[in-house]
Amino acid sequence: MAQEIYHPFESFKFGNRNCFLSGEALTSEEEKIQVFPQWLMSRYQLEDKPFKMLDESMATYKDIKIPCAAYISEAFLEPLENEIAAAFETGYDALKEIDELKLFQWAGKLLYGIIFNEIQSGIKLQHSKGEEFNISQSIIHKFSNLHLMLQSLNLPVVFEDFKPYSVFLFKADNNPLEFGYRDEINTLTFSLRIRDFGLIICLQDNGANLSYHKEVYDKIKGQLLHPIQFEEFCGRVFYSAYLFNRLPEYNVMPANGEIYIEAMPLRGLSSKPLFDDWLNKIYGQVLESFWKNWGFLLLEIIKNPEQPMSFLFNPDGSLISEATIELPR
Known part of the structure; x- marks a missing residue:
């Protein structure tokens, strides 16, 4: 019997x-798994730490669970989790060898698990008010496509000549005790800075952000980064993900026992560029948030509006060495 997309x-x-x-x-209803894996929560003592939901309510990391069939967990999720955990434990060098698709699946399952909990919470809140739950069609489109791609975990899915994601991986000189996690659900963007690495994934852009930042990424991807340098690049990617103005479309074609997914051209019928205009003032606000640990304010960051403050590049465009940055890690 042909397996069907859910x-x-x-x-x-x-x-x-x-x-x-x-x-x-x-x-x-007790057949559930943790969204944040137990090994990650144990390493950073996250279980009882607060996690803020979109409606401003607070949960703990261990509260965030999703319903999952036992065999799905045992056959598909646990082997992936074990492989990612082992690579994370070793660090950057091991992570470099992991298939990008597996990093996407791991991060995608985590982010989708948060989305699932947010939707559950929203449905309960609206029903308690006697209202129907409403969510924009564009957000449903994005979330639905992410879920479609995640089924590459348990179904014979073939991505035809494209990657649905952009992955950026760096070696970073992190504080070993720090758990640097960030996500943006509306743009489906994820970052994690732990151990000796920093990882950023745009989960639904068909590689557009990787192309957008290619020149900068090629200059820095082999370098050891100070955490503030990683957060600067992270800010660039989170901002460009916000500027990305397409909703990817796909053709799904079952054939010969496999499910082929083909990406439609992002340009489509529109003559607009794929990304809206970059505004340094808005980018500066993003950096202010990403640099919160170091206390830089927007006025300092965009003192020169044409060239915002950077810890990655000197004014002449040359790369700043991590060893010369005298800031705490």
């Missing part, structure tokens, strides 16, 4: 009686 956003099934990935009925 479309949770068509029926809006976000209860706890169906597996988040396959949609099949579960035997119990």
